[in-house]
Amino acid sequence: MQEIIWAEKSSVGVAKLDEQHKILIGMINKLIRDPQAATRSETVSDVLGEMTDYALKHFAYEENLMVDSDYPRSKEHIKEHLAFRETTGKFCSATAIDVSGIPEMLLEHLSQWLTHHILEIDMAYKAFFQEQGVR
Numbered sequence: 001m002q003e004i005i006w007a008e009k010s011s012v013g014v015a016k017l018d019e020q021h022k023i024l025i026g027m028i029n030k031l032i033r034d035p036q037a038a039t040r041s042e043t044v045s046d047v048l049g050e051m052t053d054y055a056l057k058h059f060a061y062e063e064n065l066m067v068d069s070d071y072p073r074s075k076e077h078i079k080e081h082l083a084f085r086e087t088t089g090k091f092c093s094a095t096a097i098d099v100s101g102i103p104e105m106l107l108e109h110l111s112q113w114l115t116h117h118i119l120e121i122d123m124a125y126k127a128f129f130q131e132q133g134v135r
């Protein structure tokens with residue numbers, strides 16, 4: 001499976017958010033590169049838990065920025081974050097039972113969700129944040 005690539009076109013114009021996106025991509029790429037690594041060092045659910053914890057912290061940070069600056073599409077954006085939390089949670093508990101590595105289907109879900117989310121959903125606030133002077 002291909003790793004996720006962060007390019008300039010992935011920039012949402014807010015340095016802290018770009019930095020968090022890169023960290024999240026790095027965590028998912030680590031799993032894509034070596035899905036069996038999880039079973040060698042820690043349990044699969046620990047590795048996935050670490051990644052989802054970071055994702056949720058990042059969502060909270062992003063949501064605060066949206067709410068504080070009265071971003072008009074924050075409600076629907078927050079819904080997307082909630083949907084990620086639900087679907088990934090379901091995938092993770094199913095995966096916790098299987099300790100043979102991280103299934104391709106889960107990696108595919110993480111990779112596609114994050115790529116779509118950054119390029120479409122997050123990108124929608126870029127111009128707004130720039131107008132508001134959020135850097």
Ligand SMILES: [Fe+2]
Pocket residue numbers: 062077081117121122
């Ligand atoms: Fe987001």
